[in-house]
Every structure is written in C-alpha cells, then in structure tokens.
Amino acid sequence: MRILVSNDDGIDSAGIYALVNSLKEIADVTVVAPHKEQSAVGHAITMQTPLRVFEYHRDGKFFGYAIDGTPADCVKIGIRNLMSEPPDIVVSGINHGSNTAVNIIYSGTVSAAREAAIMDFPAMAISITSHSVKDFSFAAKIAKKLVLEIYKNGLPNGTMLNVNVPNVPESEIAGILITKQGKSKWDDIYEKRVDPYGRNYYWLTGNLVELDDSIEFDQIAIKNKYVSITPIHFDLTDYQMYEKMKQWDVEKLLAQKVEK
Amino acid sequence: MRILVSNDDGIDSAGIYALVNSLKEIADVTVVAPHKEQSAVGHAITMQTPLRVFEYHRDGKFFGYAIDGTPADCVKIGIRNLMSEPPDIVVSGINHGSNTAVNIIYSGTVSAAREAAIMDFPAMAISITSHSVKDFSFAAKIAKKLVLEIYKNGLPNGTMLNVNVPNVPESEIAGILITKQGKSKWDDIYEKRVDPYGRNYYWLTGNLVELDDSIEFDQIAIKNKYVSITPIHFDLTDYQMYEKMKQWDVEKLLAQKVEK
Numbered sequence: 001m002r003i004l005v006s007n008d009d010g011i012d013s014a015g016i017y018a019l020v021n022s023l024k025e026i027a028d029v030t031v032v033a034p035h036k037e038q039s040a041v042g043h044a045i046t047m048q049t050p051l052r053v054f055e056y057h058r059d060g061k062f063f064g065y066a067i068d069g070t071p072a073d074c075v076k077i078g079i080r081n082l083m084s085e086p087p088d089i090v091v092s093g094i095n096h097g098s099n100t101a102v103n104i105i106y107s108g109t110v111s112a113a114r115e116a117a118i119m120d121f122p123a124m125a126i127s128i129t130s131h132s133v134k135d136f137s138f139a140a141k142i143a144k145k146l147v148l149e150i151y152k153n154g155l156p157n158g159t160m161l162n163v164n165v166p167n168v169p170e171s172e173i174a175g176i177l178i179t180k181q182g183k184s185k186w187d188d189i190y191e192k193r194v195d196p197y198g199r200n201y202y203w204l205t206g207n208l209v210e211l212d213d214s215i216e217f218d219q220i221a222i223k224n225k226y227v228s229i230t231p232i233h234f235d236l237t238d239y240q241m242y243e244k245m246k247q248w249d250v251e252k253l254l255a256q257k258v259e260k
Numbered sequence: 261m262r263i264l265v266s267n268d269d270g271i272d273s274a275g276i277y278a279l280v281n282s283l284k285e286i287a288d289v290t291v292v293a294p295h296k297e298q299s300a301v302g303h304a305i306t307m308q309t310p311l312r313v314f315e316y317h318r319d320g321k322f323f324g325y326a327i328d329g330t331p332a333d334c335v336k337i338g339i340r341n342l343m344s345e346p347p348d349i350v351v352s353g354i355n356h357g358s359n360t361a362v363n364i365i366y367s368g369t370v371s372a373a374r375e376a377a378i379m380d381f382p383a384m385a386i387s388i389t390s391h392s393v394k395d396f397s398f399a400a401k402i403a404k405k406l407v408l409e410i411y412k413n414g415l416p417n418g419t420m421l422n423v424n425v426p427n428v429p430e431s432e433i434a435g436i437l438i439t440k441q442g443k444s445k446w447d448d449i450y451e452k453r454v455d456p457y458g459r460n461y462y463w464l465t466g467n468l469v470e471l472d473d474s475i476e477f478d479q480i481a482i483k484n485k486y487v488s489i490t491p492i493h494f495d496l497t498d499y500q501m502y503e504k505m506k507q508w509d510v511e512k513l514l515a516q517k518v519e520k
Contacts, residue, residue, distance in 0.1 A: 042303030042332070043365050050453070050461040072302070077462060081450050102378055105303050105494055118362055118445060145513045153508070159498045176510040180497045185378060190341050193310070201310040202337060229510065231501035234365055237440045238419045241491035248413070250436040250489065253405045 001027035001151055004087040004116070006074040007095065008038045008108025011056050011066045015094035015128070018136030020063070022144045023091065030087070031056075031064025032078030034071060034108075039097075043111040044070045051077060071112035079119060089147055090116035094139050095127035098164050100218040101182035101208075104232065110162055114234055117160040122150050124160060129222050130167035138173070139165040142227060158235070164218055164228040174225040181230055182219035183211040261287035261411055264347040264376070266334040267355065268298045268368025271316050271326045275354035275388070278396035280323070282404045283351065290347070291316075291324025292338030294331060294368075299357075303371040304330045311337060331372035339379060349407055350376035354399050355387035358424050360478035361442035361468070364492065370422055374494055377420040382410050384420060389482050390427035398433070399425040402487060418495070424478060424488045434485040441490055442472040442479035 003023050007016045011033035023029050035054065046069045056066040065082055067074045071092065079086055092112035099107040109125045116123035124146060128139045142165055155161070162181075166173065187209050190202040215221045221228040263283050267276045271293035283289050295314065306329045316326040325342055327334045331352065339346055352372035359367040369385045376383035384406060388399045402425055415421070422441075426433065447469050450462040468479075475481045481488040 037308070040305050040307050042301065042305070042330075042371065044302040044304050045300050045366055045464065047300050047464050048297070050463040051450070052459070052461050070302075073464075076448050076464070077450055080448050081452070081462065102494070104496055105374070105378070106305055111302065114365070118365070142513065145516060149508070149510075149513065156498075156501060159501045173514065176513060178502060178505040178508070178510065180499075180502060181495055188336050188340050190311070190337055192341070199312070201312050202341065203310040204305065204307050204333075204336070229505070231498040231505055232496040233498040233501070234362070234496070235441055236364055236492040236494070236496075238416075238491040238493040239440075241416060241419045241493075242438060242440060245438040245489070245491055248409070248438070250409075250438065253402065253409065253436060254433065256405060 002085060002087045003027045003029050003147065004078050004083060004090045005029055005031045006033045006071055006092050006112040008034065008041065008071045009096055010034050010037045011064060015096055015136055018140040019091065019094045019143055022140035023147060026144060026148065030078065030083050032067060032074040032082055033064060034074060035066040035068050038070050038108045040106045041070050041108040042106055043072055043114060045072045046070060071108040072115040075112050075115040087121060089150055090121050090123040091126065091143060091147060093126035094136055096133060097127060097131045098129040098222060099125060099127040099162060100164055100222065101184040102186065104162060104181055113160045117158050118234060120157045122155040124150060124163060126163040128165045128167050133167055138170040159231050159233050162230045162232050164222045166222050166225045168225055172225055173227065176227040176229065177215060177221045179218045179221045179228045179230045180216055181232065182217035184208055184219045185211065262345060262347045263287045263289050264338050264343060264350045265289055265291045266293045266331055266352050266372040268294065268301065268331045269356055270294050270297045271324060273356065275356050275396055278400040279351065279354045279403055282400035283407060286404060286408060290338065290343050292327060292334040292342055293324060294334060295326040295328050298330050298368045300366045301330050301368040302366055303332055303374060305332045306330060331368040332375040335372050335375040347381060349410055350381050350383040351386065351403060351407060353386035354396055354403065356393060357387060357391045358389040358482060359385065359387040359422060360424055360482060361444040362446065364422060364441055373420045377418050378494060380417045382415040384410060384423060386423040386425065388425045388427050393427055398430040419491050419493050422490045422492050424482045426482050426485045428485055432485055433487060436487040436489065437475060437481045439478045439481045439488045439490045440476055441492065442477035444468055444470045444472055444479045
C-alpha cells in the first residue's frame with residue numbers, strides 16, 4: 001500500500017511525525033507537507049506564484065518534501081510530480097486541534113484530504129481535540145486501523161472521511177461514531193489594539209457557540225469522548241433550495257426594469 | 261436596504277466598481293474588500309496575524325475599506341466592526357473569471373458570500389466568465405435585480421446564491437437557469453522551471469476537464485450563454501455515505517489488533 005501524508009501544522013509538527021511512524025508499519029509512506037504552519041487557510045491553492053520543493057530531514061534521515069505552499073498544493077504536487085506512482089490513500093494530520101462543524105470549512109487539514117477526494121483518491125483527515133497534545137499514540141493507532149478499513153472497503157469517488165479523536169487516555173474513549181457535520185459556529189470578536197505608532201489593528205478571536213444537541217453531530221460526539229467519523233464531499237449544491245428555486249420566475253428578470 | 265460588498269480581485273478592480281455603482285442605485289453600500297488580489301485563497305481566514313483596515317479612495321472620494329486579509333476576513337470584520345448596522349444582503353464580485361464546478365471550492369469570491377451565509381446573512385457571489393472583461397454593465401444589472409429578488413423572497417439561513425454571467429453582449433444571453441454545481445475538474449500540470457541559480461520551481465497550470473453533459477450544471481449553462489444561478493450551502497456531510505457507513509462495524513476497530 002502507498003500512502004501520501006500531508007497536514008496543515010507543517011512538516012516539523014509532532015502530529016505528522018506520529019502519524020507517519022504509525023502508517024509506516026503498514027505501507028510505503030511519502031510525506032509532502034507545508035514548510036510552515038498553514039492553519040485556517042481553507043482550500044487555498046497557489047497559482048499566482050510558483051512553488052518550491054525542499055527535502056526535509058528528521059532524526060538525520062530524509063523524512064519528506066516540504067512545500068512553501070498550502071495543504072492542497074502539497075497533495076496536488078505530491079501526486080502529480082513527486083510520487084513515482086499514485087497513492088492508494090491520502091491521509092492528512094494528525095491535526096493539533098479538532099476540525100468539526102463550521103471549522104471543516106476553514107481547515108487546512110481537511111482541505112488536503114478534500115483535494116485528494118477531488119482527484120478521486122480515497123482520503124482521510126484526522127485531528128485530535130487539543131492544541132497541546134502529549135500523546136498521539138491512540139490517534140495514530142486509530143488512523144492506521146481506519147486506513148486499513150478504507151483500503152479494504154474503498155470510498156466512493158469524491159467522498160472523504162473527517163476523523164476527530166478526543167484528547168483523553170485510550171481507556172476513557174467511549175466508542176466510535178459515524179457523525180454529521182455539526183451546526184456549531186463562531187461568535188467572532190475582533191480585538192482592537194493600538195500599535196507603537198498609534199495605528200489600530202484587529203485580531204480575530206471568538207467563542208464557538210454550540211448549536212447541536214445530539215451525538216449524531218461531530219462536535220457533540222467528541223465532547224462525549226467518542227471518536228467521530230464524518231463522511232464529507234465537495235458537492236455544495238443545496239438540492240432542497242435548487243428544487244424550490246426552479247419555481248422562481250427568473251426569466252422575468254431579463255425583461256424587468258428596476259425602479260430606483 | 262444596506263448591502264455589504266466584497267470580492268477577491270481586490271478593492272481596486274473594475275468588477276467591484278461596476279457592482280458598487282449599480283447597487284448604489286437601490287441601497288446604502290458599504291465596501292470591505294481585500295487590499296490585494298486574493299484569487300484561489302479558498303475559505304482562508306486570518307488568525308495568526310492581525311488585520312489592518314485602510315480607507316480606500318476612488319475618484320477622489322471614500323470608496324470603502326481595504327483589508328490586508330482574505331475575502332472571508334473582509335466579510336467578518338465588515339459585519340462585526342466596520343458597519344454601524346448589519347447588512348440586509350452581502351454581495352461578492354463581480355469576479356473576473358467564472359466560478360463554476362470545482363472552482364467553487366477554490367474561489368475567494370464565493371468564500372466571501374459563504375462566510376456571510378455562515379453568519380446567517382443572505383448572500384450572493386457573482387462572476388463573469390472572462391478574465392478580460394470590457395463591459396460589466398449587464399452583469400451589474402443582473403446583480404441589482406437578483407439582490408432585489410433576494411430582498412423580497414429571502415434565502416434560507418446557510419444558503420447563498422452563486423451566479424455566473426456569460427461574457428457576451430446582453431442581446432446574446434439565452435436566458436437564466438437555476439443550476440447545480442458541475443462535476444468538471446482540473447487536470448493539473450506543474451510546469452517545472454529553473455531559476456537563475458539553477459534551482460527548480462513549479463508553477464501550477466492545467467486544463468478544465470468537462471465532465472458534465474447537461475445545462476442542469478453551471479459549467480454547461482454558461483457555455484450555452486445562460487446566466488447560471490446555483491444555490492449552495494456549507495453542510496458538507498455526504499448523507500448517502502453517512503447512511504451506508506452506519507452499517508460499518510466501526511466499534512470493532514477499538515479492540516482489533518493490527519497485523520503488520
């Protein structure tokens with residue numbers, strides 16, 4: 001089995017190191033990851049400037065390719081140019097911090113796996129629910145088991161799995177749940193500050209407002225110490241609204257004159 | 261009516277200028293847009309660094325706020341900090357170049373409207389199908405009519421409209437269609453080049469492979485000179501796979517030992 005691994009925390013992060021070591025037990029692993037942290041970059045790709053590829057070493061040995069781009073760039077150039085044969089599976093993570101609910105939209109970790117799904121490769125993003133993780137071993141083990149499961153069962157083209165693992169000892173894990181993307185969202189606050197030259201600047205912060213009430217949703221599943229697995233795709237069409245809008249008389253807009 | 265306008269081509273682009281002038285005929289317009297072009301930034305938001313807000317002038321008058329961030333940043337800070345009252349509608353564009361099929365995932369233009377939808381504001385992204393547009397007047401007129409339509413009918417929370425306008429004279433427009441996100445995708449090519457110091461760099465290019473065959477899809481609708489309106493949302497759950505995966509015996513993974 002050939003696996004391409006990427007992430008958004010950067011190639012030198014502890015999470016990708018734990019993931020790669022675990023997956024190496026079952027597969028040939030190629031690492032293509034951002035040189036620097038790329039959190040919250042969403043599904044950005046680099047077109048206006050070129051990319052550079054650096055060989056990155058760890059423990060005195062070649063570990064993988066570091067790219068001065070986004071997670072989606074890493075997956076694209078990894079598959080198109082750096083791997084000699086295409087991967088069987090693409091895995092992104094282990095992210096430091098959960099990627100649930102609306103954060104799936106902002107997440108660089110998820111975008112790497114989504115890019116693989118767009119390219120018709122089976123893919124998985126995996127995150128652990130804390131920014132200060134001491135022990136990635138359980139998450140790394142679950143990643144390995146899920147990769148074997150995906151290898152066996154396959155995934156439909158265009159579908160990826162978004163996995164979130166609670167940051168608790170393995171003995172406290174309540175179980176594994178298949179979940180839906182939660183509806184929780186951010187109540188944003190821009191902290192207004194003044195620089196040494198008297199000019200304002202604004203720093204984004206905020207609180208996640210929980211809008212889900214059942215462990216059917218990723219956000220509540222992890223809160224209750226379940227490993228959450230959400231199948232996601234990239235067809236954004238709102239089919240319910242599509243059916244409704246077909247009743248709108250849009251053609252009339254062409255002729256209509258607008259009153260000021 | 262209060263409208264917030266943003267884009268991804270930057271506050272000095274011709275497309276946003278045409279849009280603002282058209283919408284000013286029917287509403288109070290606040291412009292909050294990126295200082296520099298932010299194409300293909302996906303749904304990136306700025307968290308690791310602060311944002312700065314600049315007052316931008318055009319034709320010798322205050323035109324709007326320029327932000328050194330992404331389109332999604334502009335919508336967030338526009339609504340949270342810069343507008344004295346929340347907008348009735350958020351409009352992003354007019355983008356230079358179409359935003360159909362998989363490009364909806366990469367698009368900064370769409371991300372600005374999607375951010376508004378996440379914040380529960382009615383929103384619309386509008387693009388014209390060419391990078392070298394001479395006349396934005398028809399697209400600007402359609403934008404105005406659709407804004408009035410949205411103002412009258414409303415949109416469900418979390419749904420936005422993604423509008424693409426063919427770059428042809430108004431007399432050649434075939435009509436207006438409600439469409440689905442197409443399945444066309446990019447066959448990426450990284451052009452490998454050598455810099456003056458003998459080092460490689462890679463530049464993303466490629467061809468859009470058309471995988472749709474009906475004007476039900478955005479990509480084919482615009483090709484046939486229809487204005488395409490696609491309702492999109494940000495619930496990425498793949499419900500079909502969700503139902504299937506509930507049959508997977510995932511609990512067994514917790515106990516299972518992995519053979520190397």
